[in-house]
Amino acid sequence: MKKLILLLLFVMSQQLTKADEGMWMPLLISQNYEAMQRLGLRLTPEQIYSINNNSMKDAIVHFGGGCTGEIISDKGLLLTNHHCGYDAIATLSSVNQNYLMNGFMANSMEEELPAVGLSVKFLSRIEDVTDQVSKHIGNAYGKEVETKFEEIAKEIAKKANENGTYESEVKSFYAGNKYYLFVYQRFTDIRLVATPPENLGKFGGDTDNWMWPRHTCDFSMFRVYSNNDNKPAPYSKNNRPYIPKHHLPVSLKGVKDNDYAMIMGYPGRTTRYLTSYGVDLAINLSNPSVVKIRDKRLSIMREEMAKDPAVDLQYASSYAGIANYWKYFIGQTEQLKNLNILSQKQQEENEFERWARENKAYTRLMSDYQKAYAAYTPYAKHQTYYREAIMASSLTKLGASFENIEKAVDAEVSADSINKLCKRLKIAQSMILKNMNVELDKKVFAALNLMFYQDVPKAQHPDVYNNEVFKNFGDENWQQAFDQYADYVYNNTVLLDSAKMNEMCDADNIQTLLNDPAVVHALSVVKNYKTYYEPKINEFNYEMFELNRAYQGALLEKNKNKQMYPDANSTMRLSYGKVNSYAPKDAVFYNYYTLADGLLQKYKAGDKEFDLQPKIVDLLKNRDYGAYADKSLGGLVTCFITTNDITGGNSGSPVINGNGELIGCAFDGNWEAMSGDIAFDKRYKRTICADIRYILWVVDKVLDGRKLIDEMSVRY
Numbered sequence: 238m239k240k241l242i243l244l245l246l247f248v249m250s251q252q253l254t255k256a257d258e259g260m261w262m263p264l265l266i267s268q269n270y271e272a273m274q275r276l277g278l279r280l281t282p283e284q285i286y287s288i289n290n291n292s293m294k295d296a297i298v299h300f301g302g303g304c305t306g307e308i309i310s311d312k313g314l315l316l317t318n319h320h321c322g323y324d325a326i327a328t329l330s331s332v333n334q335n336y337l338m339n340g341f342m343a344n345s346m347e348e349e350l351p352a353v354g355l356s357v358k359f360l361s362r363i364e365d366v367t368d369q370v371s372k373h374i375g376n377a378y379g380k381e382v383e384t385k386f387e388e389i390a391k392e393i394a395k396k397a398n399e400n401g402t403y404e405s406e407v408k409s410f411y412a413g414n415k416y417y418l419f420v421y422q423r424f425t426d427i428r429l430v431a432t433p434p435e436n437l438g439k440f441g442g443d444t445d446n447w448m449w450p451r452h453t454c455d456f457s458m459f460r461v462y463s464n465n466d467n468k469p470a471p472y473s474k475n476n477r478p479y480i481p482k483h484h485l486p487v488s489l490k491g492v493k494d495n496d497y498a499m500i501m502g503y504p505g506r507t508t509r510y511l512t513s514y515g516v517d518l519a520i521n522l523s524n525p526s527v528v529k530i531r532d533k534r535l536s537i538m539r540e541e542m543a544k545d546p547a548v549d550l551q552y553a554s555s556y557a558g559i560a561n562y563w564k565y566f567i568g569q570t571e572q573l574k575n576l577n578i579l580s581q582k583q584q585e586e587n588e589f590e591r592w593a594r595e596n597k598a599y600t601r602l603m604s605d606y607q608k609a610y611a612a613y614t615p616y617a618k619h620q621t622y623y624r625e626a627i628m629a630s631s632l633t634k635l636g637a638s639f640e641n642i643e644k645a646v647d648a649e650v651s652a653d654s655i656n657k658l659c660k661r662l663k664i665a666q667s668m669i670l671k672n673m674n675v676e677l678d679k680k681v682f683a684a685l686n687l688m689f690y691q692d693v694p695k696a697q698h699p700d701v702y703n704n705e706v707f708k709n710f711g712d713e714n715w716q717q718a719f720d721q722y723a724d725y726v727y728n729n730t731v732l733l734d735s736a737k738m739n740e741m742c743d744a745d746n747i748q749t750l751l752n753d754p755a756v757v758h759a760l761s762v763v764k765n766y767k768t769y770y771e772p773k774i775n776e777f778n779y780e781m782f783e784l785n786r787a788y789q790g791a792l793l794e795k796n797k798n799k800q801m802y803p804d805a806n807s808t809m810r811l812s813y814g815k816v817n818s819y820a821p822k823d824a825v826f827y828n829y830y831t832l833a834d835g836l837l838q839k840y841k842a843g844d845k846e847f848d849l850q851p852k853i854v855d856l857l858k859n860r861d862y863g864a865y866a867d868k869s870l871g872g873l874v875t876c877f878i879t880t881n882d883i884t885g886g887n888s889g890s891p892v893i894n895g896n897g898e899l900i901g902c903a904f905d906g907n908w909e910a911m912s913g914d915i916a917f918d919k920r921y922k923r924t925i926c927a928d929i930r931y932i933l934w935v936v937d938k939v940l941d942g943r944k945l946i947d948e949m950s951v952r953y
């Protein structure tokens with residue numbers, strides 16, 4: 238008997254420590270608090286999220302709209318991922334002063350580099366506004382819900398903004414079953430402080446991306462600047478470092494298997510309540526389409542980038558972003574299949590239908606889902622190809638911006654209005670041309686239009702593939718036809734010439750511009766899509782909104798005694814779990830940490846992904862780890878893994894121990910759980926983190942930035 242109780246207790250404790258799924262709202266932290274304590278948290282809920290006192294949430298920012306950053310000194314020093322700072326670093330670099338390639342360390346605050354266009358948002362407070370929003374929405378349905386929501390959200394946010402002090406937004410949770418207000422302060426004077434050379438910050442490249450074991454030192458550091466009142470202000474030489482309400486202390490003690498770990502940050506998007514119909518579409522249609530298109534696009538980019546270091550730098554950031562989600566969708570499809578997510582979802586839906594029949598409610602929900610997907614499927618490919626293939630050409634994007642002008646001309650507006658629209662177009666043009674290489678863009682245009690032509694049903698094709706000009710090229714050799722067509726468009730357009738555009742874009746010459754081959758092409762594909770297919774896609778989206786609202790509402794009802802977390806939506810979330818090794822497949826064991834020895838094992842001189850600079854190789858060979866070595870593990874810990882539940886947007890998030898100290902910076906997920914955004918797998922899902930000691934070692938030994946470490950609150 239005693240043995241049985243002990244066994245039961247053991248099983249229970251295993252169950253409890255397994256509960257790491259969930260991106261919880263910090264506002265509701267008391268719900269999870271006991272479970273967090275059991276795992277090893279030693280802070281109070283108030284120390285994590287409070288609106289009256291300074292708390293951990295005050296050290297965590299939404300970085301640049303798509304990432305997370307954390308404040309690690311009382312002078313506004315900010316830590317995030319290298320891949321989050323990547324675009325800013327690339328923009329600040331030139332072929333002759335290539336910080337992306339060589340790394341950067343500001344020797345003083347004067348040397349910190351303003352990252353124009355970059356901003357961060359601090360969260361001031363969260364408020365449940367469900368009653369107010371629901372009342373306003375009332376019994377509205379479909380598109381009307383959107384309109385009503387926008388009305389009330391605008392009103393609530395405006396009030397919360399307090400005349401421009403804050404930037405607020407209302408967000409929907411559980412697909413419109415709950416609404417919360419988020420009040421932020423946005424800082425726009427952000428400066429680059431430090432970045433490792435790319436071969437450390439992106440060590441392993443796309444080969445290692447989304448995979449464990451990992452050795453990437455995926456970090457960069459910025460500083461938040463404010464005016465003399467410690468308030469947000471546009472860039473000025475007179476601004477001074479922002480004094481945060483809270484900054485995270487840094488622990489050099491390191492982590493052990495099963496140690497408590499939590500992550501706060503801004504996960505972007507998950508679809509954990511996606512139905513089997515959605516999974517089926519992803520596996521069989523959407524994901525393979527994205528992968529096929531990106532495969533081609535990336536190979537063209539690689540070829541052109543290799544020809545010229547300037548093009549390489551120009552496209553580095555865009556390449557990394559496209560490649561990141563190319564591999565993501567390969568992994569997601571593979572694991573949706575491996576982990577049988579389709580049948581897992583079908584079982585959940587069967588169970589739901591049983592419950593629905595018993596309760597005599599929602600009985601038609603699943604068949605309505607099925608019908609909606611069946612109606613949408615014939616156009617799904619068109620939607621993906623439009624976004625991924627047609628719009629991959631920058632020239633087409635530029636041409637598409639003539640849509641407004643054409644409408645204005647048709648409406649016979651005044652010459653003045655046309656000239657105003659032209660002015661805006663010229664600005665758009667200069668921005669697009671700056672980031673564009675004509676040869677590369679033309680090859681992408683030819684290859685991806687061909688792909689659209691061959692893969693999207695003929696009945697859905699735009700007129701341009703049948704027009705008189707195109708017929709000059711069209712014969713049975715479609716590849717040649719599209720190459721010739723691309724030559725014709727790119728050689729004859731004036732859109733690539735700012736001087737000519739300047740001369741021609743005005744009320745007098747606008748008709749000539751509307752006959753420009755790039756404009757004709759773009760408007761043909763855009764109008765075809767918007768007239769015939771976008772309405773169908775919108776219809777599907779409104780239908781989905783209603784079905785999801787009903788489904789998640791029903792699940793909240795069905796699970797009212799359990800906790801149910803909402804899908805990620807780029808609002809602050811907290812995930813708690815632990816450091817944990819795992820077994821990816823039969824007979825294989827993955828340890829919870831990697832050592833710098835692995836860097837040398839993977840090192841390949843001259844390789845694009847696995848090269849290291851001589852200075853780094855020397856430091857590693859001499860095992861010159863300074864105070865950052867882990868004595869019990871006998872080396873420099875580079876990365877570790879935890880069971881935390883995160884997704885894209887969490888990149889750069891702080892990994893925090895039970896005492897509220899920073900132990901790492903989260904930067905990736907693992908291959909075996911790539912279906913995680915759709916279904917969390919408790920056995921395999923891990924978060925990959927750069928150990929804070931690895932980061933500090935690079936700052937100190939590689940970048941000679943000892944004084945940055947002195948600025949932090951380091952606990953030995």
Ligand code: ARG
Pocket residue numbers: 320439441442443446447557558560561885888904905906
């Ligand atoms: N997979 C990482 C994420 O989405 C990004 C890693 C960037 N590195 C790369 N090799 N593309 O958070």
